[in-house]
Amino acid sequence: DADVTQTPRNRITKTGKRIMLECSQTKGHDRMYWYRQDPGLGLRLIYYSFDVKDINKGEISDGYSVSRQAQAKFSLSLESAIPNQTALYFCATSDPDRESEAFFGQGTRLTVV
Amino acid sequence: GDSVTQMEGPVTLSEEAFLTINCTYTATGYPSLFWYVQYPGEGLQLLLKATKADDKGSNKGFEATYRKETTSFHLEKGSVQVSDSAVYFCALEDSSYKLIFGSGTRLLVRP
Numbered sequence: 759d760a761d762v763t764q765t766p767r768n769r770i771t772k773t774g775k776r777i778m779l780e781c782s783q784t785k786g787h788d789r790m791y792w793y794r795q796d797p798g799l800g801l802r803l804i805y806y807s808f809d810v811k812d813i814n815k816g817e818i819s820d821g822y823s824v825s826r827q828a829q830a831k832f833s834l835s836l837e838s839a840i841p842n843q844t845a846l847y848f849c850a851t852s853d854p855d856r857e858s859e860a861f862f863g864q865g866t867r868l869t870v871v
Numbered sequence: 872g873d874s875v876t877q878m879e880g881p882v883t884l885s886e887e888a889f890l891t892i893n894c895t896y897t898a899t900g901y902p903s904l905f906w907y908v909q910y911p912g913e914g915l916q917l918l919l920k921a922t923k924a925d926d927k928g929s930n931k932g933f934e935a936t937y938r939k940e941t942t943s944f945h946l947e948k949g950s951v952q953v954s955d956s957a958v959y960f961c962a963l964e965d966s967s968y969k970l971i972f973g974s975g976t977r978l979l980v981r982p
Contacts, residue, residue, distance in 0.1 A: 762914070789968065800960060800974040801915075808968070816969070848914055850970075858903060858964045862914030 761785050764849050764863035771839050771870055779834045779866050781849030787861075789854065790832040792816075792824060795846040795865070804847075807832055839870040873898040873965040877973035880958075884980050890948040892976045894935075894961035897942065902963040904928075904937055904944040905970070909958040918946075918959070951980045 762783045771777050783790065788809045793801040803816030805824040813824060821843060825833045836843055849863040878893040896904065903922045907915040919928030921937040921944065928935050933948045944961060961973040 791970070793972075798974055801972040803969060803971075806969060850915075852968075852970070854968070858968060858970070859905075859917050859920065860907075860915070860970055862916065864912075864914045 760864065762849055762851055762861050762863040764847075764866050766866060767864065768867045769869070771868070773840055773870055775839050777836045777839055777868070779847055779849075779868070781832045781834070781863060782830050783832075783849075783851045783861075784830065785851050785853070785861055786829070787851035787853050788829060789852045789858075790826070791850045791852070791860070792822075792832070792834045793848045793850065794818060795848060801848065804834065836868075836870075839868075841870045844868060844870050873902065873963060873971050875961050875963055875971055875973035877959075877961045877976055879974070880977040882976060882978050884951055884978070886953055886980055886982055887950045888980075890946070890951045890955075890978065892946040892959055892961075892978070894944045894946065894973060895942055896944065896961075896963050898963055899966060901939060902965060904935070905962040905964070906933070906935055906944070906946050907960045907962060907972075909960065909975070911957070915960060951978070953980045953982055956980045 791806045792804040807826045847866045850860045852858045852860045905920045906918040908918045919930040921928040924939040926937045
């Protein structure tokens with residue numbers, strides 16, 4: 759089983775719909791992240807969390823929200839999806855005891871039509 | 872804020888050619904630096920890292936040296952293989968423990 763699991767792997771949704779992307783990890787890490795990948799733009803940070811009670815906005819948080827349900831679970835929601843949120847989304851964890859090496863899920867490809 | 876700039880791709884090489892992918896950064900202090908690799912259809916995985924000036928990270932024949940004088944962390948490999956075809960991301964850890972990524976460089980190695 760993967761250490762960082764994202765569901766769904768692919769999703770097509772309509773403009774205006776609410777959608778949730780889920781992430782769970784078995785690494786035991788406190789730090790979790792959501793990134794968005796767009797061609798030519800690399801990965802941009804949406805939200806991050808350093809423990810269950812700690813949620814922080816990244817550089818592109820508008821239009822997104824998150825929930826840290828437990829140490830192992832970190833969900834990303836699009837409250838009202840729009841076409842320019844079509845992208846590849848990655849969840850990641852990191853380990854401060856290993857110079858913050860990050861471990862990534864396989865990604866969720868989201869298409870908003 | 873902190874940032875990472877890496878050369879645009881795609882980079883196309885023949886097998887056994889020498890590879891350099893340039894990466895420079897802007898940051899306060901001396902952040903840890905990373906190279907991540909993304910194979911088709913997969914998430915990113917750590918390739919190598921360096922945590923202080925003059926450190927050399929290495930893995931799978933790839934190397935990168937932390938140069939604070941030039942604020943650079945260029946990725947090199949002496950002889951690339953077809954299996955090295957992937958997207959390579961340079962990254963740093965900022966003072967708030969967030970990873971900041973460059974835009975990625977696609978490498979295509981032809982047999």
